[in-house]
Amino acid sequence: MVNIGDVARAAGVARSTASYALSGKRAISDEVRLRVQQAAAELGYTPNAGARALATSRSNVIGLLAQFLPDEFAPAMLQYIQGVANTARDLGYDILLSSDPDGPAALKRLTDSRMVDGVVLLNVAEDDERLPVLRTAPQPGALVGLPGDCTGVDVFDLDFEEAGRAMVEHLVDLGHRDLVLVSQPAHVVERGGAYVWRLQNAAIEAAAQRGVRLRPVHGSSSQPDIGRDLHAILDAHPEATGLLLNNEAAAAALPTVMHDRSLSAPGDLSVVGRYSDEFARTFSLPFSSIESAPDRLGRMAVRQLVRRIEHQIPGDAPHVVRFVAPELVDRGSTAPPRRR
Amino acid sequence: MVNIGDVARAAGVARSTASYALSGKRAISDEVRLRVQQAAAELGYTPNAGARALATSRSNVIGLLAQFLPDEFAPAMLQYIQGVANTARDLGYDILLSSDPDGPAALKRLTDSRMVDGVVLLNVAEDDERLPVLRTAPQPGALVGLPGDCTGVDVFDLDFEEAGRAMVEHLVDLGHRDLVLVSQPAHVVERGGAYVWRLQNAAIEAAAQRGVRLRPVHGSSSQPDIGRDLHAILDAHPEATGLLLNNEAAAAALPTVMHDRSLSAPGDLSVVGRYSDEFARTFSLPFSSIESAPDRLGRMAVRQLVRRIEHQIPGDAPHVVRFVAPELVDRGSTAPPRRR
DNA sequence: CTGAAAGCGCTTACAG
DNA sequence: CTGAAAGCGCTTACAG
Known part of the structure; x- marks a missing residue:
C-alpha cells in the first residue's frame, strides 16, 4: 500500500512537508502543495487509519450502540440508525455499529480501545447500565431517549x-x-x-x-x-x-x-x-x-456529539436535554364521535 | 488511558512479556502469565485499537456496505444487516456500517485506509461498480447477491x-x-x-x-x-x-x-x-x-469472509458461489382454483 | 522462559 | 517556507 513516504518521495519533499501539504495545517508554498497533492492523487494515496488514529488520538469514527431487543419493533429502530448514519457521514465520520446485547461491555471496549471518538446510544432506559460506563469514558456521548439521570451526556428525545x-x-x-x-x-x-x-x-x-x-x-x-x-x-x-x-x-x-x-x-x-x-x-x-421524528433526533444527537468531539463548544459547556416538540400529522382518522 | 507499559510495570516484566502473556503467542511461565493477567484486569487494560492495527495490519473490523436505496423496501434490508452484525460479533469482529450512496468511493476509502479486514456488500447489482474496486483491494470480500462476474469474490444468494x-x-x-x-x-x-x-x-x-x-x-x-x-x-x-x-x-x-x-x-x-x-x-x-433467508445469507457471507481473513482456507482457494435452496413456507394461502 | 529494540505509518513540536 | 526527529501504543523477530 502506498504511504506518505511514497508521496513525499514522488513529490521530492520530506514526509512532514507532505503531511502538512495534505492537511493544510501550516503554510506551504503553492508550488509544493500542488506537487504533493498531485503525487497523492496519482499514487492513490489514502492515509492509514490506524496510524493516524495513533498519532492524533482521533479515529473519526462514531460508535452507534443499537440493541435489537425482541420487544422493540425492528422497523422503527432502522429509522434512528439511518438518521445517525447519514448525518455522521455528512460530517466526515464513519459509524461503528454495535448490536451487542451486553451494552456496558461493548461500550467499555469501544471507548477504552479508542476505536471511537464518541458514541450515540439508542434504546436508552430509565436506569441505563451503559451510562456509568459512558460517564467514566473520555469520549463524549449523546443519547436518543431520556434516562433518569442525564448528567454528563447530551440527551435528545421526543417530548x-x-x-x-x-x-x-x-x-x-x-x-x-x-x-x-x-x-x-x-x-x-x-x-x-x-x-x-x-x-x-x-x-x-x-x-x-x-x-x-x-x-x-x-x-x-x-x-x-x-x-x-x-x-x-x-x-x-x-x-x-x-x-x-x-x-x-x-x-x-x-x-x-x-x-x-x-x-x-x-x-x-x-x-x-x-x-x-x-x-x-x-x-x-x-x-x-x-x-x-427519528431522523431528526438522530441528526441532532450526532451534530451535538461532533461539536463536542471537535471542541466547537467549550469542554465545560453544560450538557443539554433537548425535546422535539410533537406535531400532529393529520391523516383524517379522527372526527367527532358518533352519537350513540 | 492505561497502556501495555503500565501493565508491564505493575507486573514487573517487560512490555514484550506482557504482550505475549496476554496474547498467548509464546510460552510464558504460569506465574508470570497470571501476574500479567491480574495486572491487566486490575488496571482495566484494553489494547489501543489503532496501535494494534498499525502493528499487525489487522483491525478486526468488517466493512458492511449497505445502501438504503429509495427503490428498496427498507425493512427487508434490516434483516441482512442484523444477520451480518450478529455473526460478525460472534466471531470477534466489529462492524463498520457504510450507507454512502457513492459505493465505490466509500469502499476504496475503507479498504485503502486499512480500516477493515474485509467487506460484505449488500444490494449487489449485475454490473456492480464496487466490484472492480474490491478486486484490486488487498482485503477479501463477500457478497450477498449475485453479480454478472463473480471472479475474486465469494458470493451468496438465494437461488x-x-x-x-x-x-x-x-x-x-x-x-x-x-x-x-x-x-x-x-x-x-x-x-x-x-x-x-x-x-x-x-x-x-x-x-x-x-x-x-x-x-x-x-x-x-x-x-x-x-x-x-x-x-x-x-x-x-x-x-x-x-x-x-x-x-x-x-x-x-x-x-x-x-x-x-x-x-x-x-x-x-x-x-x-x-x-x-x-x-x-x-x-x-x-x-x-x-x-x-436473509439472516442465513448474512451469516454465510461473514463466516466465509472471516475464514479468508484468518487464512483458515488457503489463499489460493477458489472463490465460491453458493445458493440457498428456496423453501416454501406454507401459510395456507394457496389451493386449487375455484371453478369458473 | 524473558528482555531490549525495531518497526508499523502517521502527525507535530522543534530547528533552521 | 521546509526538514529531521520524536512519539503515539502496540507486536514480533532477534538475542540471550
Whole structure:
C-alpha cells in the first residue's frame, strides 16, 4: 500500500512537508502543495487509519450502540440508525455499529480501545447500565431517549409528555369522552422504557383535567400477538370512541384488525398514533399521528456529539436535554364521535 | 488511558512479556502469565485499537456496505444487516456500517485506509461498480447477491431461478393455469437487480413448459403507490387465479388491497410470495412464501469472509458461489382454483 | 522462559 | 517556507 513516504518521495519533499501539504495545517508554498497533492492523487494515496488514529488520538469514527431487543419493533429502530448514519457521514465520520446485547461491555471496549471518538446510544432506559460506563469514558456521548439521570451526556428525545397531552386534547376537543391508550408491553416498562409511562402519565393527567375517561392498556410489540391483543382490547371497551397508540406494532396491525371487525376510522373509531412519517408510509397507515421524528433526533444527537468531539463548544459547556416538540400529522382518522 | 507499559510495570516484566502473556503467542511461565493477567484486569487494560492495527495490519473490523436505496423496501434490508452484525460479533469482529450512496468511493476509502479486514456488500447489482474496486483491494470480500462476474469474490444468494420455478410448480400442481407475477419496479431492473429477472425468467420458462399462462408485471417498491398498482393489476387480470410476488412492498400491501376488494386467499385467489419469515411476522402476512433467508445469507457471507481473513482456507482457494435452496413456507394461502 | 529494540505509518513540536 | 526527529501504543523477530 502506498504511504506518505511514497508521496513525499514522488513529490521530492520530506514526509512532514507532505503531511502538512495534505492537511493544510501550516503554510506551504503553492508550488509544493500542488506537487504533493498531485503525487497523492496519482499514487492513490489514502492515509492509514490506524496510524493516524495513533498519532492524533482521533479515529473519526462514531460508535452507534443499537440493541435489537425482541420487544422493540425492528422497523422503527432502522429509522434512528439511518438518521445517525447519514448525518455522521455528512460530517466526515464513519459509524461503528454495535448490536451487542451486553451494552456496558461493548461500550467499555469501544471507548477504552479508542476505536471511537464518541458514541450515540439508542434504546436508552430509565436506569441505563451503559451510562456509568459512558460517564467514566473520555469520549463524549449523546443519547436518543431520556434516562433518569442525564448528567454528563447530551440527551435528545421526543417530548412524550406533550405528545400524550396533545393526543388527548385533540380527541377531547372533537368531543370524545371515552378513550383507550395502547402502550408497549409491560415488559418494556419494567426494562425502563420511560417513554411509555411518560406519555401515559401525561395522557392520564390530561384526561382527568378534561374530565374524560382514559383507560391505559398494554399491547404486544410483535405480530401476530398484537392483532389478538387489539381484538381483545376492542372487545373489552365497546364504549370507547377514541384510540391512542403508543406502540408501533399496534399501529401496523390495526388496519387489519379494524377491517376484520368492519370498523372504519374515523366513522366508527377515531385513532391517533405516535410514529414517524416514514413508518406510516412503510405500513400504509391511514391514522393521524404524532410525528416521532427519528431522523431528526438522530441528526441532532450526532451534530451535538461532533461539536463536542471537535471542541466547537467549550469542554465545560453544560450538557443539554433537548425535546422535539410533537406535531400532529393529520391523516383524517379522527372526527367527532358518533352519537350513540 | 492505561497502556501495555503500565501493565508491564505493575507486573514487573517487560512490555514484550506482557504482550505475549496476554496474547498467548509464546510460552510464558504460569506465574508470570497470571501476574500479567491480574495486572491487566486490575488496571482495566484494553489494547489501543489503532496501535494494534498499525502493528499487525489487522483491525478486526468488517466493512458492511449497505445502501438504503429509495427503490428498496427498507425493512427487508434490516434483516441482512442484523444477520451480518450478529455473526460478525460472534466471531470477534466489529462492524463498520457504510450507507454512502457513492459505493465505490466509500469502499476504496475503507479498504485503502486499512480500516477493515474485509467487506460484505449488500444490494449487489449485475454490473456492480464496487466490484472492480474490491478486486484490486488487498482485503477479501463477500457478497450477498449475485453479480454478472463473480471472479475474486465469494458470493451468496438465494437461488432465485429455483424460487421462480418452485412458485410456478406449486400453483400449477394445484391446477392453476393463469398466473400473474408481480416483480420490483422496472427501475430496479435497470439498476441491475438481477434477482428480479432471474426469478422472472425462470418462472416464465417453467410456466411455458407446463403450458400455463404467466404474466409478468412491475409494481412499485413503496407505499402507497404499490397499493394502487395492485388494484390496477387485479383489475387488468380478472382471469388470473394465482398471484406470485417477488416484491416485499407488494406483499406488505396486498392484505389491505384484498380486503378492499373483498377477496380472500386462497378462496378467491392463491398467493405465494418471496420474503423472510421475520418479514412475514413483522407485517402479519398470511401468504405462503419462499423463504429468502436473509439472516442465513448474512451469516454465510461473514463466516466465509472471516475464514479468508484468518487464512483458515488457503489463499489460493477458489472463490465460491453458493445458493440457498428456496423453501416454501406454507401459510395456507394457496389451493386449487375455484371453478369458473 | 524473558528482555531490549525495531518497526508499523502517521502527525507535530522543534530547528533552521 | 521546509526538514529531521520524536512519539503515539502496540507486536514480533532477534538475542540471550
